[in-house]
Amino acid sequence: MNIIVLVVIFLLMLFLRSTLLAPFVNPGFSPTVAVGFILIFAFLVGKKITRLNLPQITGFILAGIFCGPYVMKFLSAGDVVSLQLLDGLALSLIALTAGGEMRLAQLKRDSRAITSILLCQTVIIIAGFVAFGFLGRPIFPFFSETTLAQGFALSLMLGTLATATSPSTTIAVITESNAKGKYTDLILSTAVVKDFLVICLFAFTLSVARAMTFPGQDFDALFLVSILVEVGISVLLGAGIGGGIILYLKFINRETGIFILGVAFFTYQISHSLGYHPLLICLVAGFLVENFSSRGDSLIQAIEKVSVPVYVVFFAISGASLDLDALSRTWVLALVFVVLRAALKFSGTYLGAKLANEEKGVQKQSWKGFISQAGVALGMAVIIEETFPEWGGEFKALVLAIIAINQIIGPVLLQRLLVKVNEAGKKLNGRRPQ
């Protein structure tokens, strides 16, 4: 029955967007039609795609790509931009969930493995990309057109970006799979912690790259300090908001869905406009509620009640925003980098897990959980484009193409891993047992 509705709603949208009706439309409401359509269409595609043993979010992303500005054009570029208003809300909810899913005891237990994997991945990936940048200079025109210093800066940046994993995608796949267990905990914790390590690392490598590329410009240590201050204030803000949520859940505990939506939205917008890290704030808030109160379950349940439609639109829009033009221009180089990144992720994870004395399965398999890439890498590419206007545009196109590929294969690999290691479907009633 769903497939019939899917086809019917698609044909309906085709008709609505036809030139026949163009004289009668009020374009101001185009995003409203788009959001309603994409919500239903992507959700049904996500449901269907699970029959192919693929995660729902791959369906949402593919539906977004299909309906987006490069294929069917049901969502214009303008629609996509106006619907990205939902990004903040979705990211905050995801970060709250991530914080709420992280247990102090479990973090303590896995701290050695997390640290080891993080360090090994970071060092190996950045070193690998820098080495590739030097070795590949004669082969790839993109590199050969730069000076040696620029090439180094470029490789350093690519390496830093390649280290990042998308916590939002990781959490969405884990939530959808109802996964629970060692691999789930390790991948989730590492992905979340890595997100903030990458932010700090990016500030450092950007300063190095600037000093190398622009003659006369010194390494900007203050820039790094300002990043650390931002992180510190974000943690404090997160603690304050977490405390507020605990008090609310303890003393009022009504209409929690709307309350959480309001908090998530407001936290994101205020912190973002003040230059703090909304993801870190929400993560700390969620972590605090889970670990320093008995209200963790209430928080997760409240989020789960309202989160599905937000996630559907979020991932569908992220699919629609994937730059297929950039992919078509740079797909060969992008594919090379995707393969290189995956190989380096495997090496880093393998070595890190081995050094932490993790079991063989973790050493060989858990790299699959670190492939997805989205928001943070995208944001960094934009900063690089602005900082290095000479080659930043081309660099951004390359990064967008790499993200497009990783964002499609990442969720599939993670879901397959969770099924393979028998952790999918282990959550009871949507919550992991204590």
Added chain:
Amino acid sequence: MKAIFAIGLLILISFLGARFFFKRKKTFLPLSYFFFSGLVYVFLGLVLGEKGLNVLSPEVLQGLNPLISLGLGWIGFLFGFQLEFKYIRKFPQKYVGLSFFQSFFLIILVSLSLFVLLRFLFPSQPVFLLYGTAVALGLFISLNSPSLLNYASPLIPVKGDYYHLARFLVSVSGFWGVIGMALVSSFWHFPFFEDKVLLKGLFFLLASSLFPLFIGYLFHFLTIRKTSEKDLLVYLLGLVFFTSGVAAYFNLPSLFVCMVLGMTYSNLTRIQEKIYPLLLSTEKPFYIIFLILIGALWDFSVDYKIAVLVALLFVMKILGSTLPMRFFGRILRFSFPLPSLFGFCFLSSGGIAIAFIVSWKLIYHLPLTDVFVSVALVTTVVSELLSPWFLKRAILRLDTEK
């Protein structure tokens, strides 16, 4: 950025409002119900809007279009969802007849009398605009909301025939006004047709009725098998968003289109008990968002013309609701008399009227639209302030004396 900030602000205010304002102690005192009705948020919207702090500037409001459209669709869906034939059939047909005659009489009375007054007050405006505005005010004034009776219910000691009839009438009377709006927005479609008005109007009327009917069937097919609450929320949000968006995209009233969607689905599905909690939990926050938005959209200018129109509109509402009551009672052969006093139960406009004002403002970008908004809003405020007093006079006496 400002739009996002505004959405966050609206969500928080609406949440806090739903939490605190609707839980005040209930009395028949005018201000008590006024606060309960949430109309104070219109003034908050006015403060946040262009005429005040400009947080909700015209550009921000443009960015909030999807939210406004969803809100209109949601209220329309909820209203239509309650119109389940199985439930309506339980009431005598004369109840439906009375509801129709009451609304029809008010629409005609107000449209005609206000047309004359508008011609006198705005002589430079084209006649067709004056007539459109007069009809809009007629349709607006015919709308009633059950919220005052719901609010007053615990304060009414004897609940007899009058109470039950009044409850029925206030629950369904909005139907006729919204149907009227669909007729107007189809045949008086904006931007106005230059030729084949009747044919094109008919096309739009059919489209605005058949499209939601079709979507309602799709919704039913999607939920015909066992559906989880999470899936249901996605289908509900998606289809209401889509339907209201399509309506707004073609300058048709989302309120009507989603009402038809709600009616269709309500009469097809068997899972009403799963849908109601989803709808009702979000009703009040949506309503408050609406009140704030209409306050922000309000081009506040109360001059003598507005004051005269408000006074006449309110007097017409009282006269139109009370005078013909006895006559309608006789021709419909009610088993109990319908005194004029009974008409006092129908002076409150409520949420559906606010949704009507927003809908009209979104569709018609005309010189007299702001006059309509000002008159309708001030009338709503006046009627919400005075209607508890009128209701008390009527309902406490009628059933007790009977």
